[in-house]
């Protein structure tokens with residue numbers, strides 16, 4: 395890259411639980427250049443920066459607000475700092491919060507002051523194939539389609555969780571709604587990064603403009619943090635109940651019985667999963683959990699009681 399060429403930028407967008415951080419991990423695992431990632435979380439605690447900690451990239455945490463609106467100022471100052479570096483990153487990936495409108499974020503890169511330094515390469519709109527019809531018919535429909543409508547590529551994720559017939563129906567629904575959007579399928583975040591990055595696919599002219607900002611004030615978050623280790627047996631027992639209390643929940647947990655690792659807890663819709671993650675030496679052993687949902691849809695008292703009950707007796 396010559397000194398003056400703008401840094402390419404890819405935006406990862408998609409509704410809560412679409413698989414953005416799985417895809418980001420996959421890209422970073424196969425990194426062939428110096429990436430910087432900006433990870434935006436709507437809640438006060440950023441779980442996804444914990445997840446990228448094991449990869450050698452620079453991660454910048456923009457939490458406690460949505461990158462397309464409330465923390466846009468912090469994004470601009472982050473971009474200014476990045477470009478002034480002696481050794482700026484070769485590629486920038488921005489992972490939006492699950493409620494962000496990528497259109498609003500894209501406009502940041504169309505500004506005169508930013509354009510000479512950053513080139514928006516593409517917007518990846520992720521859609522969970524297994525949750526597709528629920529989102530398409532539910533209360534989040536408009537935001538869901540606004541997110542996909544701004545995408546340069548639609549990435550259908552979790553295709554391994556649906557039947558070939560369901561997948562066909564999902565593809566058909568997308569091509570009806572977005573006839574021009576190239577759609578790619580991804581199972582377990584596995585897609586060659588070269589297919590979706592540095593593609594020069596972003597087209598300013600075809601960027602649709604949503605009529606209103608749909609999420610401001612519509613979503614709330616709840617979070618929990620503790621330095622005390624959790625008990626694995628209580629955790630395993632409680633995990634199944636969590637989806638009753640929040641649409642989307644994500645946590646990195648430290649469990650007493652497994653001191654050398656972390657547990658990644660995820661709730662997306664009715665699906666709950668608990669995975670093992672390596673423990674990164676430099677990280678403090680703090681368990682962090684964030685839940686996001688429509689205002690009034692998170693049972694914060696139940697969640698609080700649930701996680702406090704998981705703390706292992708010392």
Ligand SMILES: [Zn+2]
Pocket residue numbers: 460461462463464493494495609
């Ligand atoms: Zn926003």
